[in-house]
Amino acid sequence: MKDITNKRYLKDRIYISFCYGALAIALVPLLSILFVTTSKALPVLNAQFVTQLPAAAGSSGGGIANAIQGTAIMVGVASVVGIPIGVLSGVYLSEYGGRLSDLVRFFNEVLTGFPSIVVGLFVWGTIVMALHHFAAIAGSIALSILMIPVVSRTTEESLKLVPKSLREASLALGIPKWRTTLSIVLSVGRSGLMTGAILAVSRVAGETAPILLTSLSSSFWFSSLDQPVATLPITIYYYAISPFVDLQNKAWGAAFLLIAFLLGMSITVRIAFGRRTSA
Amino acid sequence: MSDLAYKMQTIKLSAWYGPRQVLHDVDLVIKRNSVTAIIGPSGCGKTTLIRALNRMHELSIDGRVAGKVLLDGSDIYASEADPADVRRRVSMVFQRPNPFPNMSVFDNVVAGLKLNGIHDHRRLKETAEICLRKAYLWEEVKDSLQKSGASLSGGQQQRLCIARALAVGPEVILMDEPCSALDPTATAKIEELIRELSDAYTIVIVTHNMQQAARVSDFAAFMYLGRLIEYGDTRQIFERPTMELTEKYITGRFG
Numbered sequence: 001m002k003d004i005t006n007k008r009y010l011k012d013r014i015y016i017s018f019c020y021g022a023l024a025i026a027l028v029p030l031l032s033i034l035f036v037t038t039s040k041a042l043p044v045l046n047a048q049f050v051t052q053l054p055a056a057a058g059s060s061g062g063g064i065a066n067a068i069q070g071t072a073i074m075v076g077v078a079s080v081v082g083i084p085i086g087v088l089s090g091v092y093l094s095e096y097g098g099r100l101s102d103l104v105r106f107f108n109e110v111l112t113g114f115p116s117i118v119v120g121l122f123v124w125g126t127i128v129m130a131l132h133h134f135a136a137i138a139g140s141i142a143l144s145i146l147m148i149p150v151v152s153r154t155t156e157e158s159l160k161l162v163p164k165s166l167r168e169a170s171l172a173l174g175i176p177k178w179r180t181t182l183s184i185v186l187s188v189g190r191s192g193l194m195t196g197a198i199l200a201v202s203r204v205a206g207e208t209a210p211i212l213l214t215s216l217s218s219s220f221w222f223s224s225l226d227q228p229v230a231t232l233p234i235t236i237y238y239y240a241i242s243p244f245v246d247l248q249n250k251a252w253g254a255a256f257l258l259i260a261f262l263l264g265m266s267i268t269v270r271i272a273f274g275r276r277t278s279a
Numbered sequence: 280m281s282d283l284a285y286k287m288q289t290i291k292l293s294a295w296y297g298p299r300q301v302l303h304d305v306d307l308v309i310k311r312n313s314v315t316a317i318i319g320p321s322g323c324g325k326t327t328l329i330r331a332l333n334r335m336h337e338l339s340i341d342g343r344v345a346g347k348v349l350l351d352g353s354d355i356y357a358s359e360a361d362p363a364d365v366r367r368r369v370s371m372v373f374q375r376p377n378p379f380p381n382m383s384v385f386d387n388v389v390a391g392l393k394l395n396g397i398h399d400h401r402r403l404k405e406t407a408e409i410c411l412r413k414a415y416l417w418e419e420v421k422d423s424l425q426k427s428g429a430s431l432s433g434g435q436q437q438r439l440c441i442a443r444a445l446a447v448g449p450e451v452i453l454m455d456e457p458c459s460a461l462d463p464t465a466t467a468k469i470e471e472l473i474r475e476l477s478d479a480y481t482i483v484i485v486t487h488n489m490q491q492a493a494r495v496s497d498f499a500a501f502m503y504l505g506r507l508i509e510y511g512d513t514r515q516i517f518e519r520p521t522m523e524l525t526e527k528y529i530t531g532r533f534g
Contacts, residue, residue: 173391174367
């Protein structure tokens with residue numbers, strides 16, 4: 001009897017140590033990325049870095065404020081386009097779901113797994129070609145295409161968590177279906193919706209490939225949606241492959257800002273909606 | 280065909296879930312300003328029957344209804360009848376209390392008015408107080424009207440749901456085992472409330488609990504396997520049932 005207990009205890013310990021080991025291995029890349037980025041970025045991070053335009057190549061000083069502004073604008077426009085479409089599509093799938101819903105869901109899944117460069121190529125082939133030049137709006141469109149399936153899916157999932165009894169309670173009061181969806185279902189499921197939207201924003205904020213083909217880059221402040229615009233991911237790319245040490249250091253700084261933004265988003269989601277979405 | 284004493288009447292009412300027929304040609308009358316209890320073993324179609332009385336059955340996936348349901352003599356399934364309109368006249372209280380968790384106590388009560396486009400604050404306030412008083416809940420919540428509806432106890436939540444159902448100005452109130460999720464004290468309160476409300480409203484209650492049916496109802500209908508077996512005065516049904524099946528069920532020999 002004692003033997004069996006010991007044996008089980010030993011097995012248990014072995015499995016648990018495997019789990020901890022795997023956890024440690026999984027954390028190594030994450031923590032090293034954070035460590036390296038932070039330590040390389042610290043020397044260049046200052047007020048100038050986040051408020052000024054880039055200095056001429058080779059000369060020191062200057063910042064990447066235009067890239068911060070560009071990313072904010074481009075992701076903002078993409079969200080304004082992509083989030084409503086994604087939410088509406090998720091509402092359709094969860095609340096109405098006619099014969100089309102399986103098809104929509106299938107295309108959503110395909111689109112979720114789409115290589116982002118293909119989406120970039122598509123926008124390049126259609127919009128950029130038509131405009132004859134790179135443009136912020138083209139980047140926004142590419143990003144919104146990437147956002148739609150993510151938002152649609154999280155919307156559908158979070159609306160499905162809203163108990164059927166609440167829909168029935170509302171309909172039984174003679175409240176029309178569209179009103180029920182708007183004021184009861186969407187309102188009760190809103191924390192899940194917000195989570196999905198924020199995750200979609202942070203997913204596309206770091207996208208590089210589609211932007212390379214659509215908005216490219218610029219050394220100046222944002223001028224119009226019709227013109228190329230600087231963004232953090234492209235800035236990182238150009239600075240990192242440049243021969244100047246100063247620019248290479250700035251690439252780390254930009255990378256740090258991007259990671260800090262994404263991390264900030266994730267933490268916001270956890271703090272603001274974490275408890276309620278898991279309930 | 281319609282008799283003024285009958286608030287509602289079903290004529291050859293049948294209902295299906297997909298291919299499965301759960302109600303077979305039910306002919307039932309529901310008398311005005313009375314409490315009608317629908318009793319019967321699990322799965323006999325009680326819930327489907329009352330859900331067919333305010334067009335909720337058709338909301339279920341594959342839910343389908345045939346036959347007529349007359350409300351004051353006109354068929355609620357007629358092509359010109361609006362389901363939302365029917366549901367405001369024939370309101371419903373569910374098995375489990377289901378207040379809207381995103382709304383305060385006050386907003387829960389007036390949800391049916393607000394979401395149907397009524398925003399006159401004075402009218403909403405008046406309605407809320409009247410309905411909460413009718414549901415015997417006013418004294419308990421009058422100082423916490425802005426609290427979440429979900430913060431109340433189970434019994435209070437169910438009375439809140441009754442107040443909410445009253446606020447849309449129904450003529451008939453359907454109750455689907457309204458006490459099955461409540462403790463005896465809360466149950467007693469709801470039963471008292473049902474008796475009180477039957478002065479002004481026509482009430483149909485589905486219940487599993489024989490004693491409850493005997494306590495609150497004026498008329499009783501016994502259902503079995505989707506058919507209406509016997510209907511009559513509650514007293515007669517419980518003391519001198521004419522059908523053997525009814526007697527067996529009431530005396531607890533099956534079900």
